[in-house]
Amino acid sequence: MEGRFNWAGVIDFLPELGTGLYYTLLISIIGLIIGFVLGAIFGLGRISKNKIFYGISSIYIEVIRGTPVLVQAIWIFFALPLITGYNMASVTAGIIVIAVNSGAYIAEIVRGAVQSIAKGQVEAGRSLGLTHNQTMRYIVWPQAFKRMIPPLGNQFIISIKDTSLLSVILVPELMFQGRLIASNYFNAVEIYTTVAVFYLIITLTLSYILRMIEKRLDVQ
């Protein structure tokens, strides 16, 4: 078995894998930031008394949660341009997929966290003369946000791993780069193992950061 796999040779491909890592991180970070904003908006929509806002939020969440990410990615990159007549760069499409997809799940996380804050908290705020918005901002949100962190961390990790599916729409992310190298140099074991380790490093780092944040907020 000695010498069957050329592990040292992986070093030669680090520039290409580095490019892949760059796009994986870029799409994850921008996608999740937009996803969080979408989640906050539509999460509040799900608890809104405004029927239109509630309806739009519900449709968005159900459609996205009810369809696979892979289908969403392919639809946005290959089908949408046929409808709009506008071709999108694959990286742009990738960011949209991650943002829209994570947004739906984050909306449910936001809704759950806000609803978990006891009604008495809102009543206490309102009875002091705070407006609805002030009560949300100073009383409900800070408490809800703390409860969102564990499920948000979970969703971030899922979305980061989902970026690997973007290889099918030609986004030059980590998985795409790995496939490109492996099919040219026939070193599948070395390259895909390295790719897996890269993902693991990203997700473990994120887990660690989230644990630190949770610990700091828990001091109270």
Next chain:
Amino acid sequence: MIKVENLHKSFGDHEVLKGIDCEIQSSEVVCVIGPSGSGKSTFLRCLNMLESITSGQVTVDGFNLKNKKTNINMVRTEVGMVFQQFNLFPHKTVIENIMLAPMKVRKISKNEAKERGLKLLKKVGLSDKANKYPSSLSGGQQQRVAIARALAMEPKLMLFDEPTSALDPELVGEVLEVMRQLAIEGMTMVVVTHEMGFAREVADRVLFMDEGIIMEEGRPDVIFSNPTSGRTKEFLDKVL
């Protein structure tokens, strides 16, 4: 200060308040007693619009609560409320709990709010707890902070919704003592309570509620020793 005329309140098909009429004067202390489910808390919550009014008129400090143009937040700045479950903000320290509304609603400066807060904490005997979080306080201490928080808005009227019902028996006294002090200082108070001793001693007037109406009202010595209504008598026999 408060005028209630033919107040009705329904939750769906269930009518909880079936026509309440009452007037409460400035500096008056009114205790509301009665069996559970009689509508006492709902009545109290209608006075600051935590419950909407189904029909009838409620006027508080000159504001008509039924009028859609009335700014309910304005009314609430004048009406303090203390809840059974305290409802302190767990993510804020004791002093921050007290400072929040005066700063955000009354727009007073941070220093002024802090000064006011510390003065109120001294009044309720908790000066040493200013920088603690509510979770580290006993129930009685939390409720005293909640009273200080409501007083920080300098309200003209205070509503108490069973303020001692969630407390261990040995902690009830310290909260009632703070309330007694407030009454002596001339605060207008409406207190829903099961503490008959407090009602008898501190109230100017006692309302006995049952099945969504005020069955009987009067001076505490009269209500407690000579109730006219059979229902009042029956209730008092059970609780005294």
